[in-house]
Amino acid sequence: xxxxxxxxxxxxxxxxxxxxxxxxxxxxxxxxxxxxxxxxxxxxxxxxxxxxxxxxxxxxxxxxxxxxxxxxxxxxxxxxxxxxxxxxxxxxxxxxxxxxxxxxxxxxxxxxxxxxxxxxxxxxxxxxxxxxxxxxxxxxxxxxxxxxxxxxxxxxxxxxxxxxxx
Numbered sequence: 001x002x003x004x005x006x007x008x009x010x011x012x013x014x015x016x017x018x019x020x021x022x023x024x025x026x027x028x029x030x031x032x033x034x035x036x037x038x039x040x041x042x043x044x045x046x047x048x049x050x051x052x053x054x055x056x057x058x059x060x061x062x063x064x065x066x067x068x069x070x071x072x073x074x075x076x077x078x079x080x081x082x083x084x085x086x087x088x089x090x091x092x093x094x095x096x097x098x099x100x101x102x103x104x105x106x107x108x109x110x111x112x113x114x115x116x117x118x119x120x121x122x123x124x125x126x127x128x129x130x131x132x133x134x135x136x137x138x139x140x141x142x143x144x145x146x147x148x149x150x151x152x153x154x155x156x157x158x159x160x161x162x163x164x165x166x
Contacts, residue, residue, distance in 0.1 A: 007145065011063070022039045023035070026128065032058070033059050033066065034069075034073075035059060035073055035076065036055045036058060037055065037066075037070060037076055037134055038075075040052075040054075040055065040069060040074045041075075041077065044080070044083065044149060045077075045080055046077040046078060046079055046080045047048060047076055047077065052066050052067065052070070055071060059153055071115055078108035079117060080117070080121070081117065081124045082117045082118060082121050082122050082123045082124035083121060083122050083123075084122055084123050084124070084142050084143055084162055085123075085124050085126065085142070085143055086106065086123050086124065086125050086126070086140060086141075086142045087125075087126045087127075087128045087131065087140060087141045087142075088102060088103050088106060088114075088125065088126070088127055088128070088138075089128055089129075089131040089133065089138065089139045089140065089141075090103075090129060090130075090132060091130035091131070091134065091136040091137075092128050092130075092134075092166070093135075094130075094131075094134070094137040094138040094139055096137070097137040097138045098138050098150075098151075099137070099138040102138045102140065102150050102151075102152070102155060103127065105156070106125060106157045106159070107125070107156060108139070109155065109159050110125065110159065111121050111158055113125070114124060114125075114126065114127045122162070122163065123159075123162075131146070133148055135148075136148025136149055137149075138150045138156075140155075142162060144156070
C-alpha cells in the first residue's frame with residue numbers, strides 16, 4: 001500500500017482519506033503508536049477499526065496488540081461519542097449530595113449506563129471523579145454546559161430540553 005492511495009478495508013464503513021497520510025513518516029519508528037492513535041481519535045473523535053488496521057501497517061504491530069493498547073488507556077475510544085457528552089460528577093461533595101441517585105435517574109431516562117451511548121447517538125454518559133463545581137453539587141456537565149443543584153425533576157427537564165433541541 002502506498003501513502004498516496006486512499007486506504008480502505010473491504011467491508012469497513014469508513015474510508016480513511018481524511019486521515020493524515022503524513023503519518024507514514026512514523027513508519028517503523030519506535031514509540032509512534034500512541035501519537036498515531038491520538039491522531040486517529042482527533043480526526044474521527046474515536047478510533048475506527050479501519051484506522052487500527054491502517055496504523056498496524058504503519059508501525060508493524062498486529063491489530064490485536066493495538067486493541068490492547070486502546071483498551072488499556074482511558075483516553076481512547078472505540079465508538080463515537082454522542083452529540084451530547086453528559087458527564088456526571090462523583091466527587092465527594094456530589095456523592096454526599098446524591099450523585100448516585102442522579103446517575104440512576106439519568107440511566108432510567110436515557111436507557112443507558114455509564115460509558116454507553118444512546119441508540120439515537122444523542123447522549124454518551126460518563127462518570128467523572130470531580131468536575132470542580134462542588135458548590136453546585138450534585139452536578140453534571142453536558143458538552144460545555146454545567147447543570148448544578150440537581151434533583152430528579154430537574155434532570156428530567158434538562159434531558160428533555162436537549163432531546164427537543166435535537
